Amino acid sequence: MFPHPRARLVVAGEPEGLGGDELVHRITRTADALARLRPGPLFCGMRSNLASVLRYLAAWQSGRPIALLDPDLSAGALAALAGRFKPAALLGFTHAADGSPPARRDAPDPHPDLAVLLATSGSTGNPKLVRLSRQAVLANAAAIASALSLVPDEIAPTSLPLHYSYGLSVLNSHLVAGASVMLTEAGLLERSFWTHLDAHRCTSLAAVPYQYEMLRRLRFDRAEHPALTTFTQAGGRLSPELVTEFAGQCDRFYVMYGQTEATARIAVLPPDRLADKPGSAGVAIPGGRLSIDEGEVVFHGPNVMMGYAETAADLARGDDLGGVLRTGDLGWLDADGFLHITGRSKRIAKIFGVRINLDDVERLLRDSGPVAATSGDDRVTVWAEGLDAAGCAGLARRLGAELRLHWSGFDVRGIDRLPLLATGKVDYRALESQA
Structure with a gap:
């Protein structure tokens, strides 16, 4: 019963x-x-x-x-x-x-x-x-x-x-x-x-x-x-x-x-x-x-x-x-x-126990220039082309506000250029090796 x-x-x-x-x-x-x-x-x-x-x-x-x-x-x-x-x-x-x-x-x-x-x-x-x-x-x-x-x-x-x-x-x-x-x-x-x-x-x-x-x-x-x-x-x-x-x-x-x-x-x-x-x-x-x-x-x-x-x-x-x-x-x-x-074989991460689709994170930030998202232990790393420290902090707080999670779950890093594969797709493995 x-x-x-x-x-x-x-x-x-x-x-x-x-x-x-x-x-x-x-x-x-x-x-x-x-x-x-x-x-x-x-x-x-x-x-x-x-x-x-x-x-x-x-x-x-x-x-x-x-x-x-x-x-x-x-x-x-x-x-x-x-x-x-x-x-x-x-x-x-x-x-x-x-x-x-x-x-x-x-x-x-x-x-x-x-x-x-x-x-x-x-x-x-x-x-x-x-x-x-x-x-x-x-x-x-x-x-x-x-x-x-x-x-x-x-x-x-x-x-x-x-x-x-x-x-x-x-x-x-x-x-x-x-x-x-x-x-x-x-x-x-x-x-x-x-x-x-x-x-x-x-x-x-x-x-x-x-x-x-x-x-x-x-x-x-x-x-x-x-x-x-x-x-x-x-x-x-x-x-x-x-x-x-x-x-x-x-x-x-x-x-x-x-x-x-x-x-x-x-x-x-x-x-x-x-x-x-x-x-x-x-x-x-x-x-x-x-x-x-x-x-x-x-x-x-x-x-x-x-x-x-x-x-x-x-x-x-x-x-x-x-x-x-x-x-x-x-x-x-x-x-x-x-x-x-x-x-994981799929592009899913967990922040504070909440599942986050990394592709959705990238789509949310599409208007901010080229970005890529990778996962780490209980946080998401976002790689953003051409951003300084203040810009990175702003993106982290934006993600926190839009996804209603604490901003500290997003590690936003500036990068000169996103690494690409021969196909033109983002080389996520190369980014993960830098995390």
């Missing part, structure tokens, strides 16, 4: 949690409200608050697909997505009133297995939506709960956005395990986050690499948070030094690897293997299997997406992939089946 009868939602700062019959009642009441909307998928601005989570669970109960999106999407980006996917309603967005968008002209009915839609590329470009079935969501939640040994006494804060697959998986895995989730819209750098984490005796913390870097700068001391026993990390590669540092600050530290296209997590490195498998992404989650095909990591499992969607018509399609996901990541498996990631 999802959520488990023992699962609870705890609103930060409120003394009583919501669980059992009362949670079921609130979900059912929200489902009744959704039933008054016209048929079709829902677009939900997914905040880390009770209203958003109840909408999500009510849509699940109703068998109605729901797209969980950044609630602060610009009016233009939201309108473009709505135009392509023709949702029945827009709910919870900053730049759009709750209600129905223009009529769903000739939009087909979504496939009955379709449950959740997530964007592939954060706030860049024209994102495709990942089509996740009910089976995929439940299978991944159960696998994560098993791999992390979650029990009903656990309580996790919403330290990551719930429209991000990693953040959503924290919610799902705890609800499946009969555990609790503390809902807070405060970030890790806000005092109120830690006040509520301690007040509600949260037992775990999920974070991406840049958050661990911030915690180190803030001189995080686990002794100040005695209930906190478990850390998890995904969303990019965390340096070995930080893995060692934070593993020493908790009872259990899990390094994980995943993709939205696999609902969330694909592999988990158990805490007792950190020492003898440094740098590994771990072994496949329960029920899954990893293989390598010509250097590319391939995942096999019930949590693989049905496929991508670019228009409303795609929402009617069934399963395109049959449980097999070519990840686009390069890597190898050691003799014990532990995965080691060595790079």
Whole structure:
């Protein structure tokens, strides 16, 4: 059953949690409200608050697909997505009133297995939506709960956005395990986050690499948070030094690897293997299997997406992939089946855990002269012809503003001329060698 009868939602700062019959009642009441909307998928601005989570669970109960999106999407980006996917309603967005968008002209009915839609590329470009079935969501939640040994006494804060697959998986895995989730819209750098984490005796913390870097700068001391026993990390590669540092600050530290296209997590490195498998992404989650095909990591499992969607018509399609996901990541498996990631075959980077399409970055800056974008550890390097230091700083801040990420995630460098291949295309390998 999802959520488990023992699962609870705890609103930060409120003394009583919501669980059992009362949670079921609130979900059912929200489902009744959704039933008054016209048929079709829902677009939900997914905040880390009770209203958003109840909408999500009510849509699940109703068998109605729901797209969980950044609630602060610009009016233009939201309108473009709505135009392509023709949702029945827009709910919870900053730049759009709750209600129905223009009529769903000739939009087909979504496939009955379709449950959740997530964007592939954060706030860049024209994102495709990942089509996740009910089976995929439940299978991944159960696998994560098993791999992390979650029990009903656990309580996790919403330290990551719930429209991000990693953040959503924290919610799902705890609800499946009969555990609790503390809902807070405060970030890790806000005092109120830690006040509520301690007040509600949260037992775990999920974070991406840049958050661990911030915690180190803030001189995080686990002794100040005695209930906190478990850390998890995904969303990019965390340096070995930080893995060692934070593993020493908790009872259990899990390094994980995943993709939205696999609902969330694909592999988990158990805490007792950190020492003898440094740098590994771990072994496949329960029920899954990893293989390598010509250097590319391939995942096999019930949590693989049905496929991508670019228009409303795609929402009617069934399963395109049959449980097999070519990840686009390069890597190898050691003799014990532990995965080691060595790079990416696609032009996708991650900044602060958010996927960024490097081609989209270049398109955004096309009016600034010749530029090229390459990826590094948790940042994007932009090479711009003829720019001085002030011009580079300006481009970094522009990218941060347009993509709604901190400007420090963009390392903009001036270059006299971009290196070119004989074909006239940018020689990205030459640029990467200079990074």
